[in-house]
Amino acid sequence: MASGHKDIRAAEIERRASWKHGIEKLQESARTAPREVGVTCIREKSANIQWFPVATGNETSVRRSVFEEYNYLRGDKEDHFSRFCDIHTHPARSSFGIAVGSRLQGPVPIFPPSGLDVENARGNRYHSEFERMRAGKSLSLSWFYGVIDGRGNVWYFRPLMPEEGPHEEARADRREKEIQSEKAQLAQQLLPLLRDGLKNVSPGVRELVEWNLRGLGMLSPSGSKEMAPLILENINILFSNGIEDRFFGPQQLEVARAYGDLLLEEQYRRLPLNDAQKRFAYDSNRSEKLRDGALRGIYAVYAKRGVKLRLVLAEELFSEPPLAGPDYSPRTEKVREENP
Numbered sequence: 001m002a003s004g005h006k007d008i009r010a011a012e013i014e015r016r017a018s019w020k021h022g023i024e025k026l027q028e029s030a031r032t033a034p035r036e037v038g039v040t041c042i043r044e045k046s047a048n049i050q051w052f053p054v055a056t057g058n059e060t061s062v063r064r065s066v067f068e069e070y071n072y073l074r075g076d077k078e079d080h081f082s083r084f085c086d087i088h089t090h091p092a093r094s095s096f097g098i099a100v101g102s103r104l105q106g107p108v109p110i111f112p113p114s115g116l117d118v119e120n121a122r123g124n125r126y127h128s129e130f131e132r133m134r135a136g137k138s139l140s141l142s143w144f145y146g147v148i149d150g151r152g153n154v155w156y157f158r159p160l161m162p163e164e165g166p167h168e169e170a171r172a173d174r175r176e177k178e179i180q181s182e183k184a185q186l187a188q189q190l191l192p193l194l195r196d197g198l199k200n201v202s203p204g205v206r207e208l209v210e211w212n213l214r215g216l217g218m219l220s221p222s223g224s225k226e227m228a229p230l231i232l233e234n235i236n237i238l239f240s241n242g243i244e245d246r247f248f249g250p251q252q253l254e255v256a257r258a259y260g261d262l263l264l265e266e267q268y269r270r271l272p273l274n275d276a277q278k279r280f281a282y283d284s285n286r287s288e289k290l291r292d293g294a295l296r297g298i299y300a301v302y303a304k305r306g307v308k309l310r311l312v313l314a315e316e317l318f319s320e321p322p323l324a325g326p327d328y329s330p331r332t333e334k335v336r337e338e339n340p
């Protein structure tokens, strides 16, 4: 969030509104209202949802009122709440569009939680108090955060716990190695196909590819013989220019896409948070279908900053349980979710 949360307003959602109703109000606000709104959403173990308005004002007073609400709710000691989420909107008509230079031209960019959001989540002293209390009482309640962007997508996130740090680092190292070996394997399949492809494509297509690569500073004017390895290293340029199916046959396309995803992930992982956010907004604005590599990469960038992040696209939101949160995995955790 570029401007801080000074102007955040309480979302007008009935305390007992359904998950769907509350979320749709927030999505509507993110798509059309110029101001950010915030709300706290709580899920009971019975799966009922409750909405609590946050106070207007600065970040501190917002957090404090949330914690008081939480204490109030916990007063009965029955431990019947399971999820607790601070949500705010990143409106389409705010500074985000401007931040990526698009200003409402073209689709609204998908913009992940800001650097400030990350700092707030990590620096929230109530959150660490909560974690200590939770550990002491072995509660299964979880507390996380949500940002609803201008396309109605939800970004769930939470600070990583200190004990998760070494695990995350080891996982990042493993992933770096995996990327390299997966790339090498795919390259072995792709290179011969590419050389054939270069022989077989019509002069028009070859010219188009050369023109694109050269235009992006990837090719010297005489470099066509050396193009195969070069294209291999820049396959996602073909994808981001939308000329992939003019260059690859159907059998190559799948391998090329997998290779392009690895390249994207590799590039994202090396970016600082701010650059990764802007690049993601830019990439998501160009391609309707989000590339997996970009998403894996951006999760890694946030993990490096101490935050676990997960994007739920608007069209997938209601096929998940309410407040599924950053740790939910749609493919593998359906069963676990149903037996908390």
Ligand SMILES: [Zn+2]
Residues within 6 Å of the ligand: 001, 088, 089, 090, 113, 114, 117, 147
């Ligand atoms: Zn924000």
